[in-house]
Amino acid sequence: MNLDAFHFVPVLLWTDALIFMLLIVALATVWWIRRHAHLRAPWAAVARRPMAMGAALVLAVFVIIGLLDSLHYRERLDDSPPDRPQYSVEVLSVFDALASRLRTQQEKTYSAPLAMHLYAKEFTERDGATVRDYPRLKYGGAHLKQADEYISDIVRRVFVGLLQGLAGSLLLFGLLASWQARHRQMKVGSWLSAWGTGHLGWPGRTVVIVLALVLMLGAVMARLAAGYHVFGTDKVGQDVFYISLKSIRTGLVIGTLTTLVTLPLAIVLGIAAGYFRGWVDDVIQYIYTVLNSIPGVLLIAAAVLIVQVAIEAHPDLFDTSAARADVRLLALCIIMGVTSWTSLARLLRGESLKLRTLDYVEAARAFGVSHARIISRHIFPNVFHLVLIAIVLDFSGLVLAEAVLSYVGVGVDPSMYSWGNMINGARLELAREPVVWWQLGAAFVFMFALVLAANLFADGVRDAFDPRLEERR
């Protein structure tokens, strides 16, 4: 395809490719599950839990932002000749294009959330005399002529945002009600009363309320961000709200791609150890005891240092700094995956040990069914719920681990947007007077929202899939 006609060239980073591969696998799995009643049942149980569905909705918002931020491209330089186009070294994403105001409206240095003035005093010319005062921001609140309009402007923006969010959610709710009513062949009024009393069979009230809250919050943020820096600006004057949003992708990549590395190792080695026993078991147990006995942070630190050395030794392999940071992110995921498969493998080994003595497996073996077939038909489907629970439970831990590793200095590339880097860069600023708290605050709030949603969703999944919990209820 001739891309010269466009004003950009698409860039596929390694993590982008893996993310979209993961998305395709996930969609295929959903399609597969929908066709099988016994697989559908536990997911239907998850869908009946208000907490899990509300959390899933919040997670979906994060995932959408992360996916938009994974469609990368490079813009063509304006002054490059049409026959030999040259492209900017800056790798942008679709999300950047949508939030280009946030990205480009850069101030001089720190400014507080929703501020009109800079954090530091400067000498400025005013009425012919030089005064030392807080200068007005270039973009934040620049549309206000007088300072006393400030409060009314903020209130107006919040109010308009709330109304827009409310209108949007009412519209969506109306569409949902009419679609559901037609789908179930009942009157809209009776569907509404079923919704209001909570007799839908799915947590309709929670979903609609969470949706309305998300929409209202989003609309208020968008209104405010159009005129101000909602979470202030950082040391070089970049919008903290933009940085926090960009960090979502990093968090999601670490939470998901690490699991992608963990799964094959854990499943193959865990089941093999439990099923074959004997020397296979001994070797695999030896490997994971060795890996387990090394303190996790140290192993990750050692491996990351080495990757760093390797990357620095081969600068010619990467055409942009984004590509370099991306390879380091991928390396971090692989390293964390290699160091963290052991607990799931041990779990799967124990379960396979139990399963291999069951009558139907014995029968299959007596009939001469091959090992590969026994494992794929009889063992793996029966341990799959453990794998699934591990995926959702590990996610939040990995997101939190990124912050700690970046603090130690063995996390993602310092040039990459991540909550860990935000915390690391901001924590020394707490000693300043007045305190620069907004960077830390924004990073913790975003991280908390993602991890809490993931934890609540994981709880729902675990309760629905863990057969032991079933018995107790």
Next chain:
Amino acid sequence: MFAYILRRLLYAIPILVGVNLLTFALFFVVNTPDDMARLQLGAKHVTPEAIERWKVEHGYDKPLLLNTRATGSAQLTDTLFFQRSAAMFAFQFGKGDDGRDIGNEIRARMGPSLAIALPVFVIGLLVNITFALLMVFFRATYLDLWGVVLCVVLMSISGLFYIIAGQYFIAKLWNLLPISGYAGGIHGLKFILLPVLVSVVAGIGSGSRWYRTIFLEEIGKDYVRTARAKGLSEIRVLFRHVLKNGMIPILTGAVVVLPLLFMGSLITESFFGIPGLGSYTIDAIQAQDFSVVRAMVFLGSFLYIVGLILTDISYSWVDPRVRLQ
């Protein structure tokens, strides 16, 4: 019993050799002594002779894994890997890049690490068990439900937040305790309080939720029903029966981490300026001092294996049905 412990200790040797091979591969094969010499000498002084001299001075002037010039078993023993690893097994860690003896540093820094880690462990265990028992006592009520939700919320907050918030509010704003620092003896108490408090609070969420599930599993068992059928009060059932039996998985789970307490906590120690092993490790990572990092990896693995052995022993001790053989 003695034979069992001896055998387990012998099993530990191949694991420690494996750990050594892995860390050796990570540190030396990818980052060879020549690279280390170049890094240490700086760009100006790099000549082949200077590198050789640095390697001889620091004891890196041997082949990595196989000495082809030697004969017999010396082919394996007269190598960097064997010399470095054999010394480790004798707990001779050598010197760090700053010239100080690593063994001495470890001995000096163990105390401060334990001064933080031990109170955190004991108080954390007590607090978490108390919260878990409270939730179990009010199980299937709104109190239990909101208790679990609170646990999930506490779990979802980054550990860094607890530390930074604790330092900012308690130490900086309210001036109740010093922000960071350390002193030995009774005067050191004021330095220890804040890190201990922060670490205990940070652990409440996941800890008490985990113990709650353990207690709930116990409470469904037949002996509890028997105890209730005898007419025992709920409190008596909880404390005399459920707590005692639930302590088996809790204690054995705790025993694994007991030896690792010596290693301290990387993050807590570095934030609070505690001169323990955790901050030692983190400094070594940031300064890329590989001999210190290797020593800490070896020590950590050794303590982990000790923890595994202690777990087995404690199993047979608290649960007479388990026999070691």
